[in-house]
Amino acid sequence: MITRRKFIINTSLAAATVLALPSFAFTMDKKEIGLQLYTLRDELPKDVKSILEKVAKSGYKTVETYGFSIKDQFWGLNPVELKKILDANNLKALSGHYNLGSFLYDGNTEELIAAIEAARILKSEFLTIPWVDEPFRRNIQDYKKIASRLNEAAAMCQKAGLKLAYHNHDFEFQQHDGTTGYEILLKETDKDLVYFELDLYWVVRSGNDPLKLFAANPGRFKLWHVKDMDKANPALNTEIGSGSIDFKTIFKQAKESGMKHFFVEQENNYNPGTFEAIKTSSDFISKNLI
Known part of the structure; x- marks a missing residue:
């Protein structure tokens, strides 16, 4: 006793x-270290099984998918088949990038409904919109329309047990009559339904400060893309810890931003190759940032 x-x-x-x-x-x-699979876009479609095995061995626990379409699904695999490969490697697809067809422009929900179903099968937490085509983001009214569509999609996601997020590039920070597209999206979307995946590289590249965004919009940035900037050529990426972005300071404000998950992404300039690059990034993060 x-x-x-x-x-x-x-x-x-x-x-x-x-x-x-x-x-x-x-x-x-x-936090678990995640990888945006677009980083491996040249290798992945050729052999999903072996590539995901290498991702797991490189220190990653979570992934973010890309490239889903009704026709080709995920690189020729349906969501059930992809889920089996992820499970075999103890990987979780916590988020996915889904283009949603023409939904943002004309409201056609066919691709959105298919994306929601795919994300549910993968047991994802977030369905993330990665891009807006240039003809549909030229002025304030365009961004107001996008914000309205995001609210609509987010309500559909919520009913399916998912959260909706929006991923930025640099064009959202362009000025439109004294404001930016990003400010409009933050202001005119429902903060309880629409979240943001902050691509830290593109924020810095556009001349903005992630810390100021966190302070002005606490809790809204549930996802991050952790992508470093080459010191010699800012147009290029590099491995995390090798570039010019001060991730140590940014990670200290993770709580204020609301960050739940983050994903390493590198689109170019791999040194010496893609798998060595993602391993370098994973090692730096585990030793210095989390």
């Missing part, structure tokens, strides 16, 4: 152990 005295002693010893090992206590809240 455990007496009150023994209970107090054991509890005190346990507390002392945690205090003596602060690094252990911190790891309890570590």
Whole structure:
């Protein structure tokens, strides 16, 4: 029988152990390192199974998909088949990039409905919109229309147990009569339904400060793209920790931003190759950022 005295002693010893090992206590809240699979777009469609095995071996626990379409599904695999490969490698597709066909422009929900079903089968948490074509984002009214469509899609996602997120590039930060497209999207979307995946590279590349966005819009950036900027040529990416973006300072404000998950992405300039690059990024993050 455990007496009150023994209970107090054991509890005190346990507390002392945690205090003596602060690094252990911190790891309890570590974020899992994710990878946006677009990073491996040249390799992945050729052999999904072996590529995802290499992703898992490179230190990643989660992934973000891309490229889904009603016709080709995921690189020739249907969502059930892809889920089996992910499960075999202990990978979770927490988010996916879905273009949604023409939904943002004309409201056609065919692709959106298919995307929601695919995301549900993968047991994703977020369905993320990655891009808006140039003809449909030229002025304030265009962005107001996009915001309205995002609200509509987010309501459909919520009914299916999903969350909707919007991923930025740099064009959202262009000025339109004293405001930016991004400001319109933040202001005119339902903060309880529409979330944002902040691509840190594109924010910095556009001349903006992620920390100011966090402070002005706390809690809205549930997802991040962690993508570094080459020091010699800002138009190029590089491995995390090798470029000019101060990720250590940014990660300290993860709580204020609302970040739940993040995904490494590198679109070019791999050194010396794609798998070495994602391993370098994973190693730097695990040792220095989380």
